[in-house]
Amino acid sequence: MVCEHTTRARFLLAGLLGLLAAGGLLLGPRAASAHETGQPHEHAAHADDHHDHDHDHEHGATADYDLRQRSESGGGLEALLFYVFAATVLGSGLAICISTNIVRMAVYLFVTLSGVAVMFFLLLANFIGVIQLIVYAGGTLILLIFGVMLTSKSPWVRFDVKRGELIAAGVVCTVLAVALLTVVVGANWPTNDTAVEGASVADFGKALMTTYLVPFEAISVLLLVVMIGAALLARQE
């Protein structure tokens, strides 16, 4: 019985990881081709638009047309990938909610984090997607698993939750979800849906070193403090 259960979980996990890999493979060529075909046109049009905005209405209109056309051609694949990975993220999130085993929860969290990273790629935030995979899925999750190993006598230890508490939490979270979804779906967000190329890593670095210099320095000091603090907290007497 136990063995059977484990095998099923393993198949499920292998399936999810395969899905992730397939998504990455599908996404890679699409991003590359968009880069090759779209970048020069857009760059030129964009520069013109910026320099003499008043004189060159015609050029701006062409650029808009180009962008819209490209967005439409990539729309079907984008929708497919979005739904597949939305299902991955939400399904593994639900599995974390249901699971009572901490190791299994950590593994499902890995799937969730990877799915969110793919969503970052879909949203043209390539650098953040990579950072999400490296720091979150590669670093933070390993830290959590080390935490599990260091703080339990057996990896199969489980703490049962009272049924009443579960029901109360379920009701509260359902109300919260309904309220938030009502706002999110009903609100008239000021979207400006032009399919831009994602900002380059150079843009990102410039923003980090100019506009956001103070938060950047503050967060580096914070990391130092956290490193010392964690070492101090975890030291053996």
Place this chain on the structure above:
Amino acid sequence: MFDIGLTHYLVVATLLFVMGVFVMVTKRNAIGILIGVEMVLNGASLNLIAFNRYTTGGLPRVDGQVGSLFVIVLAAAEAALAVAICMNFYKNLNTVDVDRGDELAG
């Protein structure tokens, strides 16, 4: 339906956030609560990136991405400290069941 927009991503982020809150509230294992916090932070991060993609008016702005980077860094820092605290908790009480940490309760 097949035209993916801002609202689609916001719905996914909202559901991730709510599931994170549920995990935080219902798990008694301290590490499990930490996993819930990570889910909530990921939902917030997805929100930031989605708004950055759909509301910059065609300019290569990175404001939302910078915010998301800070969220990721803070999450890593928070996880490191929380795991250290969990280890102390375990050293003192020989368990990571947060319901047992009630020595200060009246």
